[in-house]
Amino acid sequence: MAHALVAEKHPLDDLIRTDRMPHIWCPGCGIGIVMRCYAQAILESGIPVEQHVIVSGIGCAARTPGYMNLDSYHTTHGRPIPFATGLKLVKPELMVTVFSGDGDLAAIGGNHLIHAARRNVDIKVICINNFNYGMTGGQVGPTTPLGAKTTTTPYGNPENPFNFPYLLAAAGAVFVSRWTTIHARQVKEDILYTFHKPGFTFIEVLAPCPVGFGKSNNIDEGVEEMWLYRRRCVLAGRVPDETPWEALQVDLREERPIVVGRFVDEERPVYRPVRLEDKPSEHRG
Amino acid sequence: MRREIRIAGFGGQGVVLAGYILGKAFALYEGMEAVMTQSYGPEARGGASSSNVVISDEPIDYPFVLEPDVLIALSQEAYTRFRPTARPDALLIIEEDLVTPLESDRALRVPATRLAEELGRRIVANIVTLGYFTAATGWLRRESVEKAIENTLPARIVPLNLNAFARGYEYALAGERVL
């Protein structure tokens, strides 16, 4: 006799504001997968839920804090990193994660991104990269490939995109990795890893945006983009000697490899506010 | 009664510090009202710089020096630039080795830099000048300025500055008290 398996409660129930469902994300969107990875990593982190804080800016990915049952701050466009910096410096015992999108973090918030990496302030950045501004209906963004069509580049994008890992490595992030939404396990593992890695860490997750980017660039369905990831993703060798930085440039429209993996994992002094206790006495006023 | 004092010289002569100490002496130890202002920005860094002190026995509304009653000039450029801003009959105190006054001006002369060098540090010429000013005007007590020096400067340089102040004060007393 078969027994129905009845689960009264999902392990992640406590971490998600179920009273806010349904969410606003489109069918085929990849953000929910990454949110799930983040929630799972929190659960496995051993750090009490009350000590996790999520901060975002504006955009589709930036709506994630609204669905996470955490202390959550949905700030203004481009500004989650300086907000998170202030919060973290006041309460260093908290685990502060910035969860936002490519446009938010690299265009309007690009200056904060590189300066936080330079300081090596101890915040964890998860960046959903879907190559366009999804929430406003598919405009060109700082990671849109050269030539790609969007609603504000109807004749093709005349600009070169950012190469996120290269940018972040140059700016000084101590951990930089890239995965896609088919790499749910690696994304979760890297989030978990960075929870225990002091300093400014950056995880880029490529995610389908069929309504915004896909429809104008012949990737009509989210699942089609997932297949594309599966077909073309290759694991990076050691950067830059085995895999040059330039190889990390992504263009979904071209039949060329999408390089994923961990690119940077190193130690640098973590930003700490000045404490007079740390200074030799002659430096005291 | 409102009085306006301008201390002027070239950058590095410590005119701002001198103005600060003088203002502090009036405001904290003489029961007077005092305001100090100075010029700011790149303009204030080279050439003639000045600090300005207004003192009064009632609240000071307008804080800026309009027409100084006293001009202390530690450099020729400062004298040339600021002499026309002072009252025609203003009390003029000049660094006698560095400033040649107009023939029409009766200025009090103090070799402040030379006296400071005798103490081993030409940098305290500004404080020598304050000593001279204090004795020459009689507008405030010697102890008030000494307290202001003690409560402004790092302890290790207080003795030197008190000596400099005393040197200027005594130099004035040895000469003719003019006010």
Add this chain to the structure above:
Amino acid sequence: MKGRAILTGEHFMHGDHACTEGAIAAGCRFFAGYPITPSTEIAERMAQRLPEVGGVFIQMEDEIASILAIIGASAAGTRAMSATSGPGFSLMMENIGLAVMMEIPIVIVDVQRGSPSTGLPTLPGQADVMQARWGSHGDYAIAAYAPWSPQEMFDLTVLAFNVADRFRIPVMVMSDEVVGHMVERVVIPPEEQIPRWERKRPTVPPENGFRPFLAEDDDLVPPLAHAGEGYRVHFTGLTHDERGYPDMSAETHHRLVTRLVEKVRRNADAMIRYEGYGLEDAKIVVISYGCTARSARRAIGQARAAGIPAGLLRLISLWPFPEKPLRELARQAEAFIVAEMNLGQMICEVERYVAQPVIGVNHAGGAMIPPAPILEAIEEVATRGARIGRRKASAG
């Protein structure tokens, strides 16, 4: 070894430094800023002083980052401040609205200089006073104070923190280059005499369904839960309901924005500060603030000495605007003169409340308006009577 947080005693102190000491005495333990004349001395002294008292100083990459950092720091539970001048103040405007919407208390000091644009970095202005009230988009309300001395740089910075915390709003200290750079006597009281208004905090434990934007008290201020306290609160710049959840309905929007504005209106008496000189029998009332009020006080003293019944209403709080004393003065005054270092900003507010002629004494900035043009305006009104309509008297 730690330094003293409150430098109780008499000082001969720079205005910007007095502001810093006011902040630290008020318990400010976080400062984020970006160098800009003429406010830089506040950042410099903060960099020296905050580490002495266990606080955090950070120089950010711009003023946008600075205001976000202080909002984040305040959300974590610390009194936090930034200081800037016109160009940086402009950069902060969008996120004044964020602090208003999230109801996270912050203090911003604007040491005003000649403007617009780069203007006169080392010279004074008072032309940001309307921006302080209206600079961010949308309907909102804040408090702003205009110190006229280094002493008030101290006192009003303390008050700014108290008002910000008690009412969960951004509060501006609208100083100017004259006051910021002036050195004068500053008396710092002992700790027990420094007023302290606390933030309203949750009284129920997290598991009891705390609703973070539910304002149950008459003051319309909801209790504030800080990051890491277990309340798991959602803060957003989006229109939100009492749970903090985004709600895109016109009804919720109207209810929220009305409460945010009404919160300041209803508590205005606790925020408003002003001072009068010779107002008892004044027929000609001068209204002024900040450094310009110093000249105005001199001018009314001179006018009274000449037998003219002039008085001064000094605005200490610019926002909320002290409308009550103005309405009362409107019963006795024959004319009002508004002296300000801009081409006519607070005069618009005065004109809203009085029927008498209102005359402006204005200057675009760069030099403090001296007493003379204010006195001339008083004398002109006294001898010829006020002409109807505004007169732009140049102070130049």
